[in-house]
Amino acid sequence: xxxxxxxxxxxxxxxxxxxxxxxxxxERAVTDHTWRAGDTWTYLRTHDDGPPFIYTREVxxxxxxxxxxxxxxxxxxxxxxxxxxSLYTVDDLRFFGFEVRDGDxxxxxxxxxxxxxxxxxxxxxxxxxxxxEGIVEQSxxxxxxxxxxHVTATVKTATKQVLGERVYTVWPYEMRIDWLDTPFDDxxxxxxxxAPTVGxxxxxxxxxxxxTTRYEIVSFQRRLPVAGPPAYALTEGLRSQALxxxxxxxxxxxxxxxxxxxxxxPTTVGVRFDxxxxxxxxxHRFDLVSLRPLGxxxxxxxxxxxxxxxxxxxFHMWAGEAGKPGHEFHxxxxxxxxxxxxxxxxxxxxxxxxNHGGTQANLRVGDEARDRAPAQTGSVxxxxxxxxxxxxxxxxxxxLVRDHETHLVSLPEGERIEGLVFALNHGGEEATVAETxxxxxxxxxxxxxxxxxxxxxxxxxxxxxxxxxxxxSVGYEYRADLALQGAVDYELGVFLMRLVAxxxxxx
Numbered sequence: 001x002x003x004x005x006x007x008x009x010x011x012x013x014x015x016x017x018x019x020x021x022x023x024x025x026x027e028r029a030v031t032d033h034t035w036r037a038g039d040t041w042t043y044l045r046t047h048d049d050g051p052p053f054i055y056t057r058e059v060x061x062x063x064x065x066x067x068x069x070x071x072x073x074x075x076x077x078x079x080x081x082x083x084x085x086s087l088y089t090v091d092d093l094r095f096f097g098f099e100v101r102d103g104d105x106x107x108x109x110x111x112x113x114x115x116x117x118x119x120x121x122x123x124x125x126x127x128x129x130x131x132x133e134g135i136v137e138q139s140x141x142x143x144x145x146x147x148x149x150h151v152t153a154t155v156k157t158a159t160k161q162v163l164g165e166r167v168y169t170v171w172p173y174e175m176r177i178d179w180l181d182t183p184f185d186d187x188x189x190x191x192x193x194x195a196p197t198v199g200x201x202x203x204x205x206x207x208x209x210x211x212t213t214r215y216e217i218v219s220f221q222r223r224l225p226v227a228g229p230p231a232y233a234l235t236e237g238l239r240s241q242a243l244x245x246x247x248x249x250x251x252x253x254x255x256x257x258x259x260x261x262x263x264x265x266p267t268t269v270g271v272r273f274d275x276x277x278x279x280x281x282x283x284h285r286f287d288l289v290s291l292r293p294l295g296x297x298x299x300x301x302x303x304x305x306x307x308x309x310x311x312x313x314x315f316h317m318w319a320g321e322a323g324k325p326g327h328e329f330h331x332x333x334x335x336x337x338x339x340x341x342x343x344x345x346x347x348x349x350x351x352x353x354x355n356h357g358g359t360q361a362n363l364r365v366g367d368e369a370r371d372r373a374p375a376q377t378g379s380v381x382x383x384x385x386x387x388x389x390x391x392x393x394x395x396x397x398x399x400l401v402r403d404h405e406t407h408l409v410s411l412p413e414g415e416r417i418e419g420l421v422f423a424l425n426h427g428g429e430e431a432t433v434a435e436t437x438x439x440x441x442x443x444x445x446x447x448x449x450x451x452x453x454x455x456x457x458x459x460x461x462x463x464x465x466x467x468x469x470x471x472x473s474v475g476y477e478y479r480a481d482l483a484l485q486g487a488v489d490y491e492l493g494v495f496l497m498r499l500v501a502x503x504x505x506x507x
Contacts, residue, residue, distance in 0.1 A: 028158070030124040030171055030196055033093060035059045035071050036223035041200045042311065043215040044297055045077065053449065054078035054300055055215060057200075059223075062090070068115060070096055078301055082107070089115045092122045108140045112149075117175075121153035124171045124194055129154045133180075148180040161193045161203060163216055164295050166347070167233040168195045168202050197231030197345060219293035221311050225343045227265050232346070234260070234294075238375060240347045243267065245368045249289075249352050250360035256353035256499050257374035260294065263342045270337040270364035273316040273330060282322050284385040286497050287359040288418055289316040290462065291340060294347040300460045301444060301451055305422075306333040308460060312348055314340045315460070316361070317420055319385055319495040327387055327493065329420060337364065353380050353418060353499060376501055383409060383417065383496040390476075391426075394486035399438070401478040405492045410469035419496035421446070421461045423474040425454075427489035438480035442490065445473040461496070472496070 037059050045055040054077065061072035069090040076083040086098040095118035097111030112118065116134040132151040137144070156172040170193035178187040188208035192201035202217040234240060240260040246269070251257050273289055291314040302308065308315050308331035320326030332338045342348055352359055384407045394401065409417065423442035443452045444459035447470045451457055461472060476490040 029126065030194065032196075033122065033199075035073075035199065037062055038223035039199065039221070040311070041198070041220045042218050042296070044218050045213065045215050047213045048211055052297075052447070054218075060085070065096060068096060088120075092117075093120050094122075095119055108138070110136055110138045112136045116149070117151060117153060118149075118177070119175065119190065120192075121155070121173070121175070124155050124173060126155050126157040126171065147182070150178045150180055152176040152178075161195075162235065163203060165235050165238055166295055167235060168193070168198070168231070170195050170202060195231060197226065218295045218297055219311050219346065221343060222345065225266055225345055227344055229264060230262050230345060230347050234347065240375075241372060243269070243342070243348075243363075243365060245366065245370045246270075246362070246364040247370055247372045248360060248362050249350055249372075249374075251352050251354060251357055253357035254355050255357070255377060255379045256351060258376040258378075259350040259372060260347055260375045261342075261350060262344070262347045264344050266341060266343055267365065268339050268341045270362075271314045271340055272337045272362040272364070274360050274362070283355070284322050284382060285318070285320050285326065285354075285356050286380075286382055286385060286419075286495060287316075287318040287354040287356070288497065289350075289352050289359065289361045290314070290418065291348060291350045291361075291363075292462070294349045296462070300462060302458050302460060303453070303456060305329060305458050305460065306331050308332075312340060312342045312346075314338060315462070317495060319387070319420075321385055321387065351418065351499070353497065355380050355382050355497070378499055378501040381498040381500065383407070383419070383498055384494045387491075387493040387495070389491045391489045392487070394478075394483065394488065396484050396486075397482065399478055399480035399483050399486045401476070401488050403477075403490070403492060404473065404475040405494050406471060406473040407494050407496070408469060408471050409496065411498060416499040417461070417496055418499060419461055419494075421459045421472050421474055421494050421496070422457070422492075423476060424456045424458065424491040425476065425489075426456075426491060427487060428455075436480060436482040438478075438483065438486075440478045440488075441476075443473070443475040443477075446470065 040056060040058040043055040045053045056078065057073055057075040059071055060074040063070060065087060070087040071090060073086045073088060074083055081103045084098050084100045087096040089096055094115035096115045099106060100108040113135045116132055121130055130153050134149055135146055136149055137146050153175045158169060158171050161168045161170040172193050175190040179185050188206060191205045193203040195202045198220055199222065204215045206213045238260060240262045243261040243263050249259060271291060293312055314331065316330040318326055318328050352361055386405055423444050425440055425442045441452050441454055442457050443450060444457040446461060472494060474492045474494060476492060478488050480486060
C-alpha cells in the first residue's frame with residue numbers, strides 16, 4: 001500500500017480545540033472547554049524559510065453526525081480560495097473528519113471510522129502519556145484508501161510562552177502520528193501550546209518530512225468573551241492601561257507614539273481621524289494611525305479595505321508625493337467618527353506616526369476623557385511613497401498594457417514596517433466598445449506570495465517584523481486579441497515607513 005495521499009495536507013494544519021478554564025501554572029489539569037459558532041482565531045503561518053501567510057480559523061457550525069454532536073471549524077490562508085472544514089466532537093474535541101474545497105469544488109476528504117484524538121487529547125493532564133489507534137478513510141478524486149493510524153499524546157507542565165511582546169501561560173503537548181500500513185513513512189509530530197483563556201493553541205509547530213510549519217496566534221475573537229484582563233502578560237518594560245475613558249492620541253512633530261490599551265468587557269469605541277495640520281515643506285508626507293490587537297502582523301489581503309474593521313482594527317493613512325495631491329485611506333468606511341469593537345482578552349496597540357507631525361486620533365469612550373502618556377515613542381523613516389492613477393483610451397487593434405511597481409525592502413531583523421500596498425482595477429472587465437479575448441488583472445505580492453484578481457486586490461501590509469530582505473509589488477495588465485476601442489483605468493500604490501523605537505521605553 002502506498003503513502004497516505006493526504007498526509008502532507010493534513011499535517012500542515014495544527015490541532016484545533018477550545019477551552020475557558022483559568023490557566024494557572026503548575027500541575028493542574030485543564031478539564032473545561034467550550035467553543036461557540038463565530039469564535040475566530042488568526043495566525044501567522046510560516047513554513048521553514050518560506051513567506052508568511054495570514055491563516056484564520058472560525059467555528060462555523062454545530063450539528064449532529066452519526067449520533068455525535070460536532071463542531072464545524074473552517075480554516076485557510078487569507079487570499080486563497082482553498083478552505084478546509086473539519087469536524088470535532090463537542091464533548092471531548094476528538095477529530096471526526098475533514099473536507100477540503102477549492103471554492104465550491106471538492107478536492108480531498110479524510111474521516112476516521114470513529115472519533116479519534118488526531119490533533120488534540122482532552123483533558124490536558126500534565127505528565128500523562130496516552131496512545132490511540134484507529135482507521136481513517138481518505139479520498140482525492142477517484143482514489144480511495146484506508147489506513148490504520150497510531151497516535152501517541154503527551155502533556156507537559158504549564159509554563160510561560162513568549163510571542164513577541166506577549167507572554168502566555170500555556171500547557172505544552174506533543175502528538176506523534178504514525179501510519180501502521182506504510183512502514184517507510186516517518187509520520188508527523190505536532191507540538192502545541194494550549195492557552196485556556198484563548199481557547200486555542202497559541203503556538204503550534206508541525207514537523208513532517210524534514211519540514212516544519214509554524215502557527216503563531218496574532219489575534220482572536222470569541223462569541224462569548226470572558227470579562228476581565230488580557231489573557232496574557234506583557235514583556236518587561238511594557239504596560240497596558242485599561243481603556244475606561246477616551247483620550248486624544250497626538251504627535252506634534254515628526255516621529256511616532258504608541259499606546260497599549262485593554263478593555264475588561266466588550267467595548268465599542270468611537271475613532272475620529274484628523275487631517276494633517278502642518279504645512280508641507282516640499283517633502284513627501286506620510287501620516288499613519290492604526291489601532292489593532294497587539295501582535296497583529298503580516299500581509300492582509302482584502303478586496304475592500306473596510307474589511308480591516310473586523311477584530312478591533314482601525315486604520316487611517318494620508319500620504320502624498322511632493323508637489324502632488326495627497327491620498328487618504330481609512331477603515332472602517334464612512335465619514336466622521338468610526339465605531340470599532342474591542343474585546344477583553346487581549347491588548348490593543350494604537351500607533352500614531354508621521355514624518356511631518358500634526359497628526360492625531362481621538363478615541364471616545366463615554367462622555368469623559370483623560371490624558372494618557374504613550375508606552376513608547378520613536379522616529380520614522382520613509383521607505384517608499386509611490387502612487388499613480390492611470391485613465392486612458394487605447395488605439396484600436398491588439399491590446400497589451402502592463403504596469404508594475406516593485407520595491408525591495410532590506411532592514412535589520414525585527415524592525416517594524418508600517419504602511420499600505422494596493423492595486424485597484426477601476427475600469428472593470430468591460431471597459432471597451434468591443435474586444436476579443438479581453439482580460440484585465442491586478443496583482444499584489446509580498447515575499448513569494450502573489451495574488452492575482454480580475455477585479456481588484458487591496459493589499460494591506462501592516463507591522464511586519466522584517467526577518468530578511470523581501471519584495472513587495474503591485475501590478476496591472478490588460479490583454480486583448482483585438483479591441484475596436486480599449487480603455488484602462490487602474491491605480492497602484494506603495495506607501496511604507498519604518499518605526500525606530502527610542503532606546504528608553506516609557507511607562
